[in-house]
Amino acid sequence: MMSEHVFAQIGTENLSHAYLFESMDTEHARAVVDAFAARLFCKDKVPCKSCPACIKIAAGTHPDLMRIRPEKDSIGIDAVRAMTRNLSLAPLEAEKKIVHIESAHFMRIPAQNALLKTLEEPPLYGIIILSLSNAKRILPTIRSRCRLVRIGETKRPATIDRRLLEEVLTDAGNGNVDAAFKSVKFFQDYKDHKEELLQEIELYLRDLLIFKTTGEKTLLTDPGLSERAEQNRMEPAQIIRVLDLLVEVREGFRRNVNFQLSMERILIEMLEESS
Ligand SMILES: [Zn+2]
Known part of the structure; x- marks a missing residue:
């Protein structure tokens, strides 16, 4: 064992x-x-x-x-x-x-x-x-x-381009509808890595939330994010709503809820407040 x-x-x-x-x-x-x-x-x-x-x-x-x-x-x-x-x-x-x-x-x-x-x-x-x-x-x-x-073969989420993901989420967070929906294609590439994709989105949003509420760099999983965080204008309350939605989406994936619809829900939640 x-x-x-x-x-x-x-x-x-x-x-x-x-x-x-x-x-x-x-x-x-x-x-x-x-x-x-x-x-x-x-x-x-x-x-x-x-x-x-x-x-x-x-x-x-x-x-x-x-x-x-x-x-x-x-x-x-x-x-x-x-x-x-x-x-x-x-x-x-x-x-x-x-x-x-x-x-x-x-x-x-x-x-x-x-x-x-x-x-x-x-x-x-x-x-x-x-x-x-x-x-x-x-x-x-x-x-x-x-x-x-x-323990065992720990899959690292290195397959996901974090910078590109950050751009996509920044566009959505800033209400850039066209750019955000082009990114649905970006998500499609990770259709077979749903959990890793959700994890990366979650890490980014948590970092963003921590930085926006505390201004503290040392608590971030990606310290470099602090310089780019201002570009994303999402408010903390909205970030929390999207994080809650991620929990729902993860549950949905267990019941085989459609991948593209789920990712669109996340983008729409991010677009809502700012547009
Ligand atoms: Zn014994």
């Missing part, structure tokens, strides 16, 4: 209090966390699959392995606070206590900030694991406190 390559990254001799597991496959990441927990909690320190600890991990009932999953594509501050309270209590059966936050990029900014406090002073027995498809999707302040573990 868990390759030695992954184990070497985890660093079994020298465990970290916080990990970022980067994987495109949510279920695989979950299995790796379970295998990691089993190696730590198993009575023989190898996943024997038959001791009480191994059985409880497999059943999802081990009291010292806590898992948080997004609800409706969101992990709220309440979930993070509940996790922090739980983590402050010593482990019941194992020597360590593991918290796994799944699809951690769904934590809203306040939730990420709440988590940051725990990451700064974790209990000695505590291990916090965040899993997500791309480490860039989380605040750099969190990233810098976690040991990065790449």
Whole structure:
């Protein structure tokens, strides 16, 4: 289940209090966390699959392995606070206590900030694991406190021309209807990479929102964006609406909603306010 390559990254001799597991496959990441927990909690320190600890991990009932999953594509501050309270209590059966936050990029900014406090002073027995498809999707302040573990073949969204995407979104944000609709063709090229395209749009809009509301360059995934951000005249409230729409579009893709119509909805939402 868990390759030695992954184990070497985890660093079994020298465990970290916080990990970022980067994987495109949510279920695989979950299995790796379970295998990691089993190696730590198993009575023989190898996943024997038959001791009480191994059985409880497999059943999802081990009291010292806590898992948080997004609800409706969101992990709220309440979930993070509940996790922090739980983590402050010593482990019941194992020597360590593991918290796994799944699809951690769904934590809203306040939730990420709440988590940051725990990451700064974790209990000695505590291990916090965040899993997500791309480490860039989380605040750099969190990233810098976690040991990065790449699991399996992590597809990088490098196939998407970010500069061109930014131009397209700037045209739409500034109400340039003609230019924006020409860009539908640009989107067509990524029809088979829907999730990567949505991720890139999301990263850009989040950067734009952070820069427009805080003026802070260090929080951006693309620090170079700060110089170009003024060109996009979208207001923060509108950026938030488009980010919410992206959540809807992502759900739609799971139900096979038409790709082109979905991308047009995003463009229309961006065009609306400014035109
Ligand atoms: Zn065991």
